[in-house]
Structure formats: structure tokens, C-alpha cells
Amino acid sequence: MHVFIVTDHAFINGGQAKVALDSALGLAGRGHRVTVFAAVGPADPRLAAAGIRVVCLNQDDVTTARSKLAFAVQAIWNRAAAEALARELARLDPMEAIVHVHAFAKALSPAIGRALRGSRLACLYTMHEFFLVCPNGGFYEYPAARICHRTPMSAACLTTHCDAQSYPRKLARVVRHAALDHVARLPDLFRHVITISDLQERVVAPLLPAGTQFHRVDNPIAVDEAPPRAGAPGDFLFVGRISTEKGAPIFAEAARRANIRPVFVGDGERAADLRARYPEALMLGWRDPAGVQALMRQARALVFPSVWYEGQPLTVYEALACGTPVIVSDACAGREAVEDGETGFWFRSGDPDALAAHLRRLQDDATADRMGRAAHARYWAAPLSRDAHLDRLTGVYETVMREAALGRSRTGAASRPRAVAPA
Template structure:
């Protein structure tokens, strides 16, 4: 079949783009024709090497602009990208082609909605975040530093500033959300792929009642290195962007209360504050992927204190694959991969004392070694490999092309494509 992957970026700048690039390479290796359509380049050079067509609109994204006012036209309605996507999709044979959308909120905008609705080709969405339901994409209130309980688009939502920067920016988000809904972007996919159970529960009340769902886990880039052995466990490590929704200040405070050192691998807007308020913490900055794996493999535990839902945090799964237990917030989807008290620990989200207690528990070397062995064994007993991910995608694609939802079957991580019998209960915070 011919698969067109639609994304904001054609290079790896985070977990979403990594899934796009790796699935493109994997699908091409299985003999499918693959095209990557994206706004922002440069394209990962491996795509061209694999014979994958790349269509770039040559634009920027919201994270690179210095002025949202100047970027606003593209952010609200990216007409050039819509026109180019329409031209590309018009060349496809709908009997053997699928359009798979991974991202649109950083650069492509809601303008792709009408294109997708009228292209005549089956459309699949992977929900890496929550933009189809929530104006800021995360059901997260940056001002309160907690999950947001307001109904998206309600008067309570519109009247409250949940944005990380300003209320004016929040209102722009609300306007774009309204535009997205009016132009039918949420109705464009024939199948919606979710990557965690929590994510599906959170988003289900806000999408069309007849939407069909599948669960396809993201692939994890890891090799079975074996158990760590009997050596002394290392540090408590945070890996990722040091920003409010990830809970880095919570980790630093909990480590201080526990009398332990917090180690941070990454950078972000709260790095300087941590350095100033918690001089005992170690901030290592960004590292290349190989160095990150080495640090995670040597760690006593990965600390993942995220205070928003997340989608399917790849760092949590990569840590488990390396035999490193995970201490994870009970509000985020990362908890689904961690067996509490066996391969890691859950702690009450936003509570530094609860996190400190978990740190103290894993400060015991015997406990850390036992959880390390369990983390490794449980992950590799049923690993989220690239092949498993591709099996799931092919099951979803083939089900749509055959116009027979049951044909998606139970292939790997793909659930049967079917509309839910009733609305699932939303998470408690919603």
C-alpha cells in the first residue's frame, strides 16, 4: 500500500517525530510506498536513503518563532500547507492508500482538516497529545501546575488563563480550537490510534460518537542487554525537558527532603531555577541518545514526576527495557508500564513528601536490585518492538482499506476497530 505520514517535522526533535521517522523506515523496509509530508525540515537523511519521498513546505513552527503575532497566520490557518497536501493526496489511489496524521498543531494548523475530509482516502490519526479535544493540547493548567478539570471550550475554560505565557495566547488557542472544530478536523479520521488507556479515556468524551479506535503502542529503541547484575545501583535520574509540566522542581525538592541527590539529563525553562534553588542537584544538560542510554542503564531509578497526563512516555519504557526501575506520578500514562512495588513505584502526583518516600524506598540497594531485575524481565517478556508497532499499523490500515473493521483483528498491539458501545468514564480530574 501507499502510506502518507503527515507531521509537523520531518526530523527527530522529540518522541512524536521519532515515531514518524522510525515507522516510515519500517514500513518502507516491509515493501510499502511511503511519503512523509511535513512543514518543517530538514528531513532526516535516512528517509531519502530508504527511498522514502519527502514533501516539505519549508516553513517554521511555533517553538521557533519569536513573535506569535507574526507567526499567527500560519498557526491559525496554514493555507500553503493545505494546498500542497491537497495536491499530494489527489495523486493517490484510494483503494491502496492511507493517510496517517501524527502532528499538525506546531506548524500545519487546522487548515488540513477540510483537505483530509474531502480527499477520499482513508485517514488515520495517532493521538500523541490532546489537541483534538483541548486548546492547549494537554488538559493541563500551567498556572496551577496541575491537570485541568475544566471542560475544553466551556465558559470556565475560556475565562481562565491556563497558558504558560499569557492570557492573550490562551485566547488565540481558544480561537484556533473553535476553528479546528468548525472546519471538521476531529471528524476527518476514519480511525483514531491511541497509545495508552488513560489517553483514550481522557479524549473519548470530546470526539465524535462514531469514531473508531485502535491501540498501537509506540516502538521502543532498545536492545536486550541482560540484567544489570549485582553491582551497586547508581543515581536517581530525570531525563527530558526541564519544564513545569514534567515536574522537575518536584523531584529536586523531594530529593532534598530525602537527603539524596537529584540528577537531571536535559534542559529547559526551569533548569536555571533548579540550579539556583537546589545547588546540590546535578544538571548534565542534553546528551546524545547513546549517552542517555548509558546514564539510564547505570541509574538506580528513573524519576518521572510528570504532572500532566502524557500520552505514552517513551523514556519510561526505555528505562524499563534497560533494567532501570521507574518512580512515576500516578496521574500520568507512564504508570501503565510500571508495576507498582515490583518494577518501580507510583507516587501521589504533585506531592514532594510522597515522592521523597519513594526515593527513600529505592535508596535501599537490595530493593533497587530486585526492582531492576523485575523491570528488565517484565519488559522483555512482551517488548514493544518496531515490528510489533508495524504489525499494529498494518492491521489498522488493512482494516480501513477493506472497509471491514473486524479485519484489523488483534494483530500485535492493534485493537479491533470499532466504535465504543458507550462513552467511557472520563478520568477523575476531568
């Protein structure tokens, strides 16, 4: 088949782009024809080396835009991207092509919906976050530091300042979401939606059309199998962005109450504040994936205290694959990977005392070793490998393409392959 991947970035700038590009490389390795269409470059050189055609518009995202006003217009309705996408989709043979949208909110905008609908090609969407249903993409009130349970685009939503930066930016996102709902009509367009956690489906299902078909496809985890840790367990470890929504301050406070040293791998807007308030904390900064996994294999436990939903936090699965127990907030999707009391602990989200109690329990070496071995055994009994991801993904593609072919046969549309321009 020809898999046409649509994403904001042609390079890895986070988990969303990593999954999109890694799956592109994996699909190409299995002999499928793959095209990556993206707004923001430069393109990952591995794509061309793998024979993947890359269409990169070399546009801005919010981090590179010199004019915030011009970027706001682009983010609401990126006409140039929509026109370029329409041209590319017109080249495709509907009998063999499927369009997989991974991301649009950071650069491409909802305008891609017009091009997708006009093409009548089989398409689907992976919900890495919540932008398809929530204006700020996270169901999270940043100023209040809590999960938002309001109905998106309701009066209560519109009057709530939930943006990480400002209420005017929230209003710009509201305008974008109105375009998404009423002009591009993306929720109606994406009849097939891939989710990456049970929590995610529970949250979004009531907000999408009744006919939406959900497909669970776990993200791949890049950890090589190795024996569980030998020797005494080490520190309690936090890995990720050091921010309020990730729960970093809760870990620092819980560690103090448990009289243990917290170790942070990463950086973020709260790092300087926590360094000043908790001088006992060890701040290691960012490490490469191999360095992170080496730290995980020696850690007593990974602490994942996120206070928002998350999607499918890869860090949790990486720790379990390394044979490291996980203490996880009960509000986030990471708890789905952890057997409470067996491979780690759940704790009440936002409660440093509840977290501190589990930190104390895992100070016992025997408990930490037992849970670490259980975590290792359970993960490797059904690992989230790239092959498992690709097997499931191609199965979903085949389902979506069969449905699209049936729809075309009923309407008589595209009964014969269209002429396709040479790549």
C-alpha cells in the same frame, strides 16, 4: 500499500516526529510505498535514502517565524499547506493509499481537514497529544501548574488562562480550535484514532463523536537487549525537560527530604532555578540516546514525577528495558508501564513527601536489585520493538482501508482506481 504520512516536521525535533519518521522508515523497509508530507524542514536525509518521497513546504514553525502575527495566521489556518496537500492527495490511488496524520498543530494547522475530506481517502490520526480536543493540547494549566478538568471550549475553559506564555496566545489557540471543530471538522473526519495509552483514551473518548474507533498502538522503544545491571546500583535519575509540568522541582525537593543526591539529565526553563536552590543536585545537561541509556543502566531508579497526563512517556519504558526500576507519578500515563511495588512505585502526584518515602525505600540495594530484575524481565517478555509497532500499525491500516473500500462500494465513489501521476 501506499502510506501517506502527514506531520508538521520533516526532521526529528521531539518524540512525535521521531515516531512518525521512524515508522515511515520501517514501513519503507517492509516494502510499502511511503510519502512524507511536512510543513517544516529540512528533511531528514534518511528518508530519501530509504526511497521515501518527501514533500516539504519549508514553512516556519513558532521557533523560526520572524513575524509572530504571520505565524499566528498560519497556525490558525494554513491555506498554502491545505492547497499543497490537496494537490498531493489527488495523485493517490484510493484503492491502495491511506493517509496517516501524526501532527498538524505546530505548523500545518486544521486547514488540512478540507483537503483530507475532499480526497475521500482512507485516513486516521495518531493522538500523540491532545490538540484534537483541547485548545492548548495538554489539559494542563501552566500558570496554576495543575491538570485541567474543564470541558474544552466551555465558558470555564474560555475564561481560564492556561497557556504557558500568555492569555492572548490562549485566545489565538481558541480561534484555531474553533476552526478545527466547526470549519475543518477534524473530530468528525478522524473516525479512526490511534492512542498510545489507556489514560489518553479515557480522557478523550467522551469528547469525540460516538462513532470514533480507537486503536491502541504503542510507540516503539529503541533499546537493545542486554543483561540487567551487575554491581551496586547508582543514583536516582531524572531524564527530560527540566520544567514544572515534568515535576522536576518535586524531585529536587523530595531528594532533599530523603537526604539523597538527585541527578538531572536534560535542560529546561527551571534548570537554573533548581541549580541555585538545590546545589546538591547534579545537573548533567542533555546526553545522546546512548549516553542516556548508559546512565539508566547504572541508575538506582528513574524518577518520573510528571504532574500532567503525558501520552506514552518513552523514558519510562526505556528505563524498564534497561533493568531500572521507575518511581512514577500516579497522574500520568507512565504509571501504566510500572507494576506498583514490583518494577517500581507509584506516588501521589505533586507530593514530595510521598516521593521521598519511595526514594528511601529504594536506597536499600536488595530492593533496588530485585525491582530492577523484575523490570527487565517484564519488559523483555513483550518488548515494544519497532517490529511490534509496525505489525500493529499495518493491521490498523488494513482495517481502516477495508472500511473505506466498503464505503466507496456503497456510494459508487471511486469504484475504479483514478489516474495517478508518476511520482
